[in-house]
Amino acid sequence: MKVTLINTADAGGGAPAACMRLLKALEAKQVDVTLAVQEKKTAEPLVIDAVSNPVSKANFFAERLPFIFFQEKDKSVRFAFSPANSGSNISNHPAVVGADILHLHWTNSGFLSIKNLKELFALGKPIVWTLHDMWAFTGGCHYSGGCDHFLHQCGDCWMLRKPSVNDLSHKVWKRKSGFLLQTENLTVVTCSNWLGGVARTSSLLGTKPIHTIPNPIDINAFSPKDKVSMREKWNINTNARVILFGAANINDRRKGITYLVDALNQLKQNYLHTEKVEIAIFGKNKHFDVNTLPFKVYELGIINSQSDLAEIYSLADIFVSPSVEDNLPNMVMESLACGTPVTAFNTGGIPDMIDHLENGYLAEYKSAQDLAVGLHHVLFNSVMAALKENARQKVLKYFTPEIVAGQYIELYKSLLSK
Template sequence: MKVTLINTADAGGGAPAACMRLLKALVQNGVDVTMAVQQRLTTEQRVTTTTGKRIAKANFLLERLPFIAFEERDKSVRFAFSPANSGSNILDHPAIQEAEILHLHWTNSGYLSIKNLQQLLQLGKPVVWTLHDMWAFTGGCHYSNGCDHFVNQCGNCWMLRRPKTNDLSHKVWQRKFAMLQSAQNLTIVSCSNWLGNVSRGSGLLGSRPTVAIPNPIDVDTFSPKDKIAVRKKWGIDTDANIILFGAANINDRRKGIIYLVEALHLLKQQTGDAPVQMVIFGKNKHFDTATLPFKVKELSIINAESDLAEIYSAADVFVSPSLEDNLPNMIMESLACGTPVAAFNSGGIPDLIDHQQNGYLAEYKSAADLAAGIRHLLFSEDNVGLSISARQKVLENFTNNKVAKQYIDLYNSIL
């Protein structure tokens, strides 16, 4: 079979990373697969660009600027809502023409408009659409923040400057509804059980066949490293208890850093003078690490997977106070490196964390319970057992071979 994965880029975020990992997993399992992108950032030979750089930049601006000028409520939602009104027709590209199966992933930021998606659906080829967030079944938001208007036809959107019944979210929802009428052979894949259940309850995708298949991970790259050696390499205290936090954008509302700050202050009250160091990585423009009660080592943006594996291995616990997430790559990466994770019991996170076995599932938005979870993992008498269980969870569920087989079975079933 010949499969083309379609994603806006091949690096630079959670969805590109997951899509690239799937590409490699499928190749390892004998699938003839190509990845079609708007922006190529890696040297992977099986990745092909379908759009020129000037056109890509123009499409990005044509989508963003009208939203910012007329629809955006405030800067906090600037990239949290995508109207998908501008994009490129990629029908004539060889990667599309030659494919037996088209496999959509994340196509926003001016890559494919709703019209362009409809063009692909009208080709008559089987289409698989892996959901990396909620966008496919909402009126434009990537995560709804508890809003359930997508169950019907959206409208009165809290992200918009002037929410009303027939606002932009309702119009986008209607355009997607019209688009989906062309989809005769469309299968939805959710990376987590949570997102699959939400999609099944939506007005747009509720009637579509939906299966849950997780993202894969390379368990050779993401594996436990010598803790003392990597701490020395990265300038991390070899004698302290290490708490790790990372995010693509630390200031993103969804990543819940306000709860992390509160939890760490509570933890400090409970642990007194115990030697604890905080390690943080990711894009950080505004967060003042001086507000944290522990000594902080800030590592900025880490791109290389080998470096990430070392940093996870250096920690005693990884903390993910995310408020809305599908199947977070960072949690899976940490577990694969044998580092247990404390996180809120939300979204797809319970697919990864088994409470008090390989991590701690804290009560949603409870900084006190998150602090209790960090403390439990940080000072556990069974650190070795937690580490083994963390790694084992990934080996049993998320390896390249296991995930690739699920997709190959799906491909065969729809051809």
């Protein structure tokens, strides 16, 4: 059984991290597996460049520039919508030709256009498509922001400068429908139960077989470290109650930083003993002023190393995720694997990982007040040791590489048996 995973990159975001973890999990189970990418960023020998660098850059700008100049509503949606009008034909690449199963992941940013996807489906091979966001069944958005136009044929898109019935989102939907509605060799996998439920309601994928299989995580790389020694290493107060917040881009509207600011202010105003609270933040931050936070802040910057991430999760008392739209965020799972409870909004795939009051706190959606309640509950809970143990055990029970790889292998075998 030869499986070729296909993803835009092998590092630099949530989907690349999840895809690389699956690659290693399948390798450990003796699957003949390769990852074909647009841009190889790691030294992993199982990863191959499917597109030359000059071509990949040209495709990226060919997709982005027309959208930026003529279509986007404003900068906030610049990378939230992908028309997929430019890409590379990889249907003749040896890694594709020699595969028994093609396993698509995230293919945007000029890697595969809709035409290129159609070329892969036309090969007739079994195709598994793991969805890391909503793009596969929308008219171009990665997360709909509450819009339900994907239930029909999209159009009148709030992300576009001039929304109309026949706007870019409707045209993208029509291009996708040209092959997705007819294909019989597609099996959809969603990383969360939430995304699976939404995909089943969509006009493009609603009739396809849809399975839910989570992303795996390296439980050895992400494991609990000694809190005191980690704080000493990172120069963080060993006596503080530390709240950790992180995001690839702290200013991403989906990550909910405004709710976090509100919740932290309510935590300080409404509860006693919060003078012990301090905040640690990591991720790209170009615009957010940490001085707006009511507690002492440690800015840790962009963290790329898994070992550094594990240390940072381990030094915290709690990780907070105020995301308002998310599939199965890696950071929540990483924190739990390191034995650090999580407080987050009850939305998306987050409830797949957080058991309310057992390994964290699921706050009412978009309620900064309840988020503050959750922060206080975990930070000042007398059963903190049990919360930490439950956090780690949740990951060991559902999200180990062996468990997730086994689920995918069963799916692959069922498809090949047909």
